[in-house]
Amino acid sequence: MPVGRLARYALFAALISISILTYLREQEAPTQTTRPAPVPGIDRGAQQSTAKADKELLPAGSGFDIYVLALSWSPSYCAAEGAKANRQQCNSGRPYGFVVHGLWPQFEQGYPQDCDTAQPRDVPYSLARQLSDIMPSTGLVTYEWRKHGACSGLGQQDYFSVMRQAMNRVSIPSAYRQPDLRPEINPLALEQAFVSQMPACRRTG
Incomplete structure (x- = not known):
């Protein structure tokens, strides 16, 4: 299989695999706020410390499950994208x-x-750049807001705060913590590594 096709497949599989490891908030009331339980083993440096983030009450949003x-x-x-790839992400x-592709409100x-x-x-560019450590493309930030964030019932600041809190709670398996690894990855091994690292995550597919 050509490297380009394999890389594209690996990207797609990675997206699907991590998507099924859901950071979920089952909604009980439209205006409910939620304080997630701490998850050990967070390996990603964030602008806010995990301890501080865990103490924050974030709005849950409304209109979805x-x-x-x-x-x-x-x-x-x-x-996969080569010269067409986003420069902020690939040429910076x-x-x-692992970077955030999106935080998606879903129905069952x-x-x-x-x-x-x-x-x-x-x-705003200033808000998008605050996410550069987890979502390095400002164009993707705006796209995801329009397509998904606008359906969360939240303002932009709150929606992206929930996104960061969700990312803070993901524990990346050690084999995938170094971004200089070769781009080809085994989708099944990737999925199993995340399930083993975060056993509380339930699989949906």
Whole structure:
């Protein structure tokens, strides 16, 4: 199989595999706030410490059932897209491993998208850049906000705060913590590594 096809497949599989390891908030009330239980083994440096983040009450949002945090393996994306890859992510001089692809409000069956909202459609550059450590493409930040974030019932600041909190709670398996690994990865091994690392995550597929 050509490297390009393999890299694309690995990226797709990584996205699907990590998507089924759900950071979920089962909604009990539209205005409910939630304090997630601490998860040990967080390996990613964040702008806010985990201890501080765990103490924060974040708005849950409304109009959906669960959140799905979708991650992608950056080396696969950069290798597959080559010169077409996002420069902020692939040519910044900073290597990335797993990055956030999106935080998706979901129904038990299906999902809302492109919802009407009184919030601005564009994400301010200053806010998008605050996410650069976990979501390095400002274009993707705006795209995900329009397609998914607008359906969360939250303002932009709150939606991206929930996204960061979700990422803070993901424990990356040791074999995938170094972003300079070759882009080709085994999707099944990747999935099993995450299930073993975070046994509390339930599989949905």
